[in-house]
Amino acid sequence: MSLQEQNWWIFLNSWSLAIKNKNIDQLNISNLIEELDLDTNLVHEFVNFFQDDFNLSKEQVVSICMGGQCRAKGNEKIFAKLVDANLTKIPEKQLKIKPVLCLHECDKAPCSQYGAKLHLGDDLSWVERLIKE
Numbered sequence: 001m002s003l004q005e006q007n008w009w010i011f012l013n014s015w016s017l018a019i020k021n022k023n024i025d026q027l028n029i030s031n032l033i034e035e036l037d038l039d040t041n042l043v044h045e046f047v048n049f050f051q052d053d054f055n056l057s058k059e060q061v062v063s064i065c066m067g068g069q070c071r072a073k074g075n076e077k078i079f080a081k082l083v084d085a086n087l088t089k090i091p092e093k094q095l096k097i098k099p100v101l102c103l104h105e106c107d108k109a110p111c112s113q114y115g116a117k118l119h120l121g122d123d124l125s126w127v128e129r130l131i132k133e
């Protein structure tokens with residue numbers, strides 16, 4: 001087994017443990033990609049597939065990057081929009097919305113994370129979907 005394959009298995013093991021322990025939101029995907037030298041696109045494809053098909057997290061957490069690059073690309077407005085929409089929801093449906101300093105994907109700003117799924121770039125359709133849920 002190559003080093004790359006071993007690292008992929010380490011990632012999958014971390015992923016499955018996080019699912020089993022119901023703390024997928026705390027899994028730092030960006031750090032794992034960096035530490036294990038994984039293909040960023042492949043990991044995001046994997047995470048997005050499973051995040052879209054299964055609701056893996058009980059508590060819905062949205063992390064909005066407030067680093068310089070992401071603020072310059074409009075994340076302050078996205079944060080405010082989500083907070084406003086969240087306040088109109090019944091408490092059981094409310095999201096936990098938190099600002100974070102950097103999601104380590106600055107060149108793909110604006111960046112946010114919903115559960116384990118990273119949302120990168122200008123396609124903000126996920127924000128509208130989230131508001132309607």
Ligand code: FES
Pocket residue numbers: 065066067068069070071101102103104105106109111
């Ligand atoms: S500034 Fe937003 S990901 Fe780094």
